[in-house]
Amino acid sequence: MNFTLRPMQEMDLVAAVAITVESFSSDGGALGQYAAPRVRERLLSGLRASEYAPRFIVALQDDGTVxxxxxxxxxxxxxxxxGLFLSSVSRNHRGQGVGTALVRERLRRIEAESGQGRVLVSTRHRKRFERLGFRSVDYDAELSLHLMLKRLDAV
Incomplete structure (x- = not known):
């Protein structure tokens, strides 16, 4: 499958919100935490320039569909x-490498900016993150979530 990755733009918001709400509602996510208005506000915050503002990338099909x-x-x-967060892939495109590509691209951007430090993620996809050099440091059995850590070396 061909797709490209780029920084999220305001025109991507509607699709990005829909994909995120779909992903987390089908994944047992807390309804309030991943309700559309809250997700939209979180994604919008990534369009604001600030050192601690979240950043977002999107995966696009060749026709521009998010x-x-x-x-x-x-x-x-x-x-x-x-921290890595809000990683969502549309239901019809799961299992095709999009999620892994999104993780790799975020790690590449973090390493390019900081060169060293650590990256945390809370996930149900332990094996995917282990393949990318993360290790599990905690497990929440009630939520089936692994807290995973990857140390970045100086570039």
Whole structure:
């Protein structure tokens, strides 16, 4: 499958919100946390320039249709620490490498900007992240979520 990745733009918001709400509602996500208005506000915050503002990228089919969205940002509570969040792929495009490509691109951008530090992610997709160099540091059995960590070396 051919797709491209680029920074999210305002014109991507409607599709990005729909994909995220769909992904997290079918994945057992808390309804309020991933309700459309809250997701939209979170995605909009990524369009504002600020050191700690989240950043988002989208995956696009050749025709420009948004098929995935993913975010990352500096964590204010820990120096040289980044978090990955809101990684969503449309139902029809799952299992085709889009999610892994979104993770790799976020890691590439973090490494280019910071060169060292650590990246945290909370996920049900432990094996995907282990393949990318993350290790599980905690597990929440009630939510079936792994807290995973990847250390970045100096570039």
């Amino acid at each position: 098929i995935g969205v993913a975010g990352w940002g500096k964590l204010e509570f820990a120096s040289r620490t980044w």
